[in-house]
Amino acid sequence: MYAVIMAGGKGVRLRPYTTALPKPLVPIGDQHAILEIVLRQLASAGFTGCTIAIGHLGEIIRAYVGDGSQWGLSVDYSTEESPLGTMGPLLTMRERLPEHFLVMNGDILTDLDYADVLHRHQVSEAPLTIATYARQVRIDFGVLTTDASKVVGFTEKPSMDYRVSMGVYGLTRATLDGYTAGLPLGFDELVLDLLGSGNPPHAYDFDGYWLDIGRPDDYDRANAEFTSRKSLLLKGA
Numbered sequence: 001m002y003a004v005i006m007a008g009g010k011g012v013r014l015r016p017y018t019t020a021l022p023k024p025l026v027p028i029g030d031q032h033a034i035l036e037i038v039l040r041q042l043a044s045a046g047f048t049g050c051t052i053a054i055g056h057l058g059e060i061i062r063a064y065v066g067d068g069s070q071w072g073l074s075v076d077y078s079t080e081e082s083p084l085g086t087m088g089p090l091l092t093m094r095e096r097l098p099e100h101f102l103v104m105n106g107d108i109l110t111d112l113d114y115a116d117v118l119h120r121h122q123v124s125e126a127p128l129t130i131a132t133y134a135r136q137v138r139i140d141f142g143v144l145t146t147d148a149s150k151v152v153g154f155t156e157k158p159s160m161d162y163r164v165s166m167g168v169y170g171l172t173r174a175t176l177d178g179y180t181a182g183l184p185l186g187f188d189e190l191v192l193d194l195l196g197s198g199n200p201p202h203a204y205d206f207d208g209y210w211l212d213i214g215r216p217d218d219y220d221r222a223n224a225e226f227t228s229r230k231s232l233l234l235k236g237a
Helices: 034-044 058-065 088-092 114-124 187-196 216-233
Strands: 002-007 049-054 074-079 100-105 108-110 128-138 142-147 150-156 159-172 202-206 210-212
Touching: 002 034, 002 088, 034 049, 034 058, 034 108, 034 216, 049 058, 058 074, 100 114, 108 159, 108 216, 114 128, 114 159, 114 202, 128 187, 159 202, 159 210, 210 216
Parallel strands: 002 049, 002 100, 049 074, 128 202
Antiparallel strands: 100 159, 108 210, 128 159, 142 150
């Protein structure tokens, strides 16, 4: 099994932690970087190969990870010379990718079964599988429904339930056909194109532990929770 880890972003929302370190290498707990945890998880799930898409401070990631052999993986790199969007880096490495592979962000903490995501993607025969997570937003106002200047409905401080992308995907190489290497391609553009073509993505719903480390508050939470969740995130460690 093969994975591509997106690790080229500047991590602007996580400053000042990312001033000198790429976001995937900010430490979690006393011993581990986020990216190290992800690589250990992939190896434990049975993945043998991985490409890390690097950009901002990418040489630090390359120096830290090396060839991946310390975790039982064969790791190589794809360098993003200019911003290519969420999925654009895949186009520059398309020819060396297997038919089905996992794509994920390098800054998430989760106990998601990566191997099962890829297996379910292959079985579904969908062009793209998106791991999803339930979220709820509470609106702290009374919400009005209006029609022609008349109030026709009212709900006091409603909650909205929805599912979000976890930043983990199963992808089939042929899904990238028709896009030009070197041009930006966002995840949003890819999904909208698939929906517009009548070939929708498959959803992999997950209800375990997931934390997207995008802001200082998320990072503080990750560190606060890591000790109690280490055995869940790093089984056998």
